[in-house]
Amino acid sequence: MLKDKIAIITGASRGIGRATALAFARADAKVVLASRTEQDLETAANLIRTDGGEALVLPTDVTRAKAVETLVNRTLEAYGQIDILVNNAGTGSFEMVADSDPEVWTQVVASNLKSTYLCSRYVLPPMLARQSGQIINVLSIAAKVAFKASSAYCAAKAGALAFTKVLAEEVRGENIRVTAVSPGSVDTPFWAEMEGHPDLTLMLKPEHVAETILFVATQPAGMVTDEIVVTPPLGIL
Template sequence: MSNSLPTAIITGASRGIGRALALLLAKNNFQLSLVARNKGELKDLAAEITEIGHRPLYFDGDVSDEAFVSDAVEKTVHTFGHIDFVINNAGIGAFGPTESYTATQWDQVFDTNVKGTFLFCQKALPHLKAAKKGHLITIASDVAKRVFDGGSLYCASKYAQHAFTEALRKEVRRDGIKVSTIYSGLVDSHFHADPAGDPSHAGWLSPEDMANSIYYVMNQPAHVVIDELMIHPLNQEY
């Protein structure tokens, strides 16, 4: 089936930024493929989006699993006819002294933050190149450009994610494909040790703030690409 409605794949869709973006895009008449690990949360989100007016696809699994990623991309194309946007939002972190990390933790963080981004871009690219258009968007972090004590693993993964998207941008521009990277500061979400809504998060960005910023990047004219967007709450020094 093919139609003219815009189609987006969102990873890390079940919570936080991904969930807020999915709801915003649904309200703006997007066809969606939602990707996350938590099947229950994905089903709840899919039901909410269906009530808005479009039935999304959803895929529960590991973004670093090549077969899973290929299946999600191919089923999206088969169902909706095309892909316009891939939003690489899935991410995890581990923090503390370098000697505290296990090799398994290192692999898990790099698999999700870097390999997952690579795989979804790689599997979508043949379809975007055939269409001579499309937009690959990665939600990185301001620590892709700075470091902090206790963040050697997480910062390394985000620097790698940043380098991958920077090189990819130069590679596919000639194919009519946009690549944007969004670097966020502190966001009031489940990602932190304290729960979302904790008083210590006062003044931080909300997932909806991030969703609105991502949608702004997505909503530019065909000849305009926002290569990078750095966004912080006013009360965070950078």
């Protein structure tokens, strides 16, 4: 389904990003795996290779402009083009505003929002030059719903939703499709730092979100999916 497509997936070392990389590789895409921890990326790449897929590991902190520029340049050196960018990297923090650490707050906004801007910023010139491309932003139900002790995360995801809409308008006439995928709770290491988190067994599995992202990536030409919201069967947990 994605034969000869080159896809950069951020936050590909675990959780939703890794499941998406596996799903894309099974659909014959060549996947570029980007997150900060090289060893975890190598583990994910080996899973993909064992499965018969092709993966390139490029450790990247997607909150840093120079690092993102290098990610894009090295992908172009390796494959000559970028067809799909999945902006999936992101972290959460679980602090009430009054008790929050400004550095943690800022980092959560950077990992979810600034990263989405930076990766889009640097993949766009080659996509515009080819008049072809797709950018899929993994947001969250938190872009629309207020959760206590999640101000940085909700603000970042709401900001990323606004950014996604603006970007979609900017490139609508350029054959570049932009989509927001907004999941409810997903059973991933994301929840490890939250005390008293919702029941992981009731959450979506990373593979559910990966299938949704693959669905978006394989839509026929002539249509754009602006946004998809997916939730666990019981809704918001």
